[in-house]
Amino acid sequence: MGCEEKQETTKPSLRIQDIPVLMQDHCRMLDPSKVERIINEFVQGGPERMQLVSDFDYTITKQRTEDGSVVPSSFGIFNACQSLPDSFKTESDKLYHKYRPIEIDPHMPIPEKVQYMVEWWTKSGALATGFPFDQSEIDQIASKYKNALRDRTHEFFADLQRLGIPTLVFSAGLGNSVVSLLRQANVMHPNVKVVSNFLQFRNGLLDGFQQPMIHTFNKNETVLDGSEYYNLVHTRDHIIVMGDSLGDADMASGVPASSHIIKIGFLFEHVEANMDKYMKTFDIVLVDDQTMDVPRALLALIEKQHQLKQQATTQSTL
Ligand SMILES: C[n+]1cn([C@@H]2O[C@H](COP(=O)(O)OP(=O)(O)O)[C@@H](O)[C@H]2O)c2nc(N)[nH]c(=O)c21
Numbered sequence: 001m002g003c004e005e006k007q008e009t010t011k012p013s014l015r016i017q018d019i020p021v022l023m024q025d026h027c028r029m030l031d032p033s034k035v036e037r038i039i040n041e042f043v044q045g046g047p048e049r050m051q052l053v054s055d056f057d058y059t060i061t062k063q064r065t066e067d068g069s070v071v072p073s074s075f076g077i078f079n080a081c082q083s084l085p086d087s088f089k090t091e092s093d094k095l096y097h098k099y100r101p102i103e104i105d106p107h108m109p110i111p112e113k114v115q116y117m118v119e120w121w122t123k124s125g126a127l128a129t130g131f132p133f134d135q136s137e138i139d140q141i142a143s144k145y146k147n148a149l150r151d152r153t154h155e156f157f158a159d160l161q162r163l164g165i166p167t168l169v170f171s172a173g174l175g176n177s178v179v180s181l182l183r184q185a186n187v188m189h190p191n192v193k194v195v196s197n198f199l200q201f202r203n204g205l206l207d208g209f210q211q212p213m214i215h216t217f218n219k220n221e222t223v224l225d226g227s228e229y230y231n232l233v234h235t236r237d238h239i240i241v242m243g244d245s246l247g248d249a250d251m252a253s254g255v256p257a258s259s260h261i262i263k264i265g266f267l268f269e270h271v272e273a274n275m276d277k278y279m280k281t282f283d284i285v286l287v288d289d290q291t292m293d294v295p296r297a298l299l300a301l302i303e304k305q306h307q308l309k310q311q312a313t314t315q316s317t318l
């Protein structure tokens with residue numbers, strides 16, 4: 001009885017059907033009432049309890065561009081650099097053909113895959129060793145793709161900065177390419193942190209990747225344990241997670257179990273075959289949506305309530 005009364009008084013003030021972006025045909029939800037409940041928690045909790053965790057490749061970059069050109073992945077940008085030795089490309093392709101099928105093998109258990117992934121990233125680092133290399137090469141290639149970020153990415157990152165929401169861009173790819181693209185797109189604000197694999201140099205020569213290695217299966221908040229960023233976000237228990245691969249949904253693993261998380265999945269390839277898994281994995285599935293409109297709409301609701309609260313406080317102190 002008491003419980004029913006409580007539900008009555010805490011009735012959500014926002015209803016999913018009143019949020020137009022979530023009512024679009026290409027926006028799918030397995031459990032809209034769960035999304036509605038969490039959105040209300042987010043709105044009540046305000047920006048100071050929020051954090052955002054996003055994948056980079058094909059989550060911040062587009063899965064489909066208007067002119068049909070393919071956007072390279074962060075490793076792809078590096079591989080396109082002219083000064084890399086000829087053997088680098090051939091050897092790196094060989095590694096890709098060996099390890100990529102293991103990475104996506106639906107039957108192999110994850111602990112077994114982890115060993116192979118560590119092997120892949122280690123060998124890939126070893127290939128990127130012992131020759132001179134200049135970051136400007138990555139910058140030049142990345143500059144061609146600074147307009148290949150999702151529509152309204154600039155506005156989205158401006159929203160996150162204005163609201164002071166710590167934003168983690170997580171990539172098991174190459175951090176040098178990620179940062180270069182974000183910088184050149186003018187979205188690398190102080191609240192944005194990129195956790196990824198960064199090139200390391202020794203005596204003026206390339207020397208593989210810096211530690212810790214970020215691979216597909218440790219790409220989650222457990223690798224942040226004890227870091228400065230962890231200290232910044234560990235009390236922020238309202239989390240938006242965004243990704244395009246099923247594994248991206250686990251990026252917030254390691255945060256307290258009591259956290260409220262909305263997982264947004266961008267689905268583009270093999271829509272029918274993937275739909276079921278994406279629906280079970282992400283709270284909101286966006287089919288061929290090349291914009292940041294849905295996450296922006298969530299932030300707008302949070303900001304609106306925040307402003308109302310601030311106005312009320314100002315008036316009560318007058
Ligand atoms: C070590 N290594 C890993 N990858 C791929 O890079 C991806 C980076 O992982 P991610 O950033 O989590 O995923 P996303 O690209 O789907 O956003 C992994 O899923 C691997 O398939 C790699 N790809 C290339 N081209 N070269 C490499 O050396 C290499």
Ligand SMILES: [Mg+2]
Pocket residue numbers: 055056057058059243244245
């Ligand atoms: Mg991705």
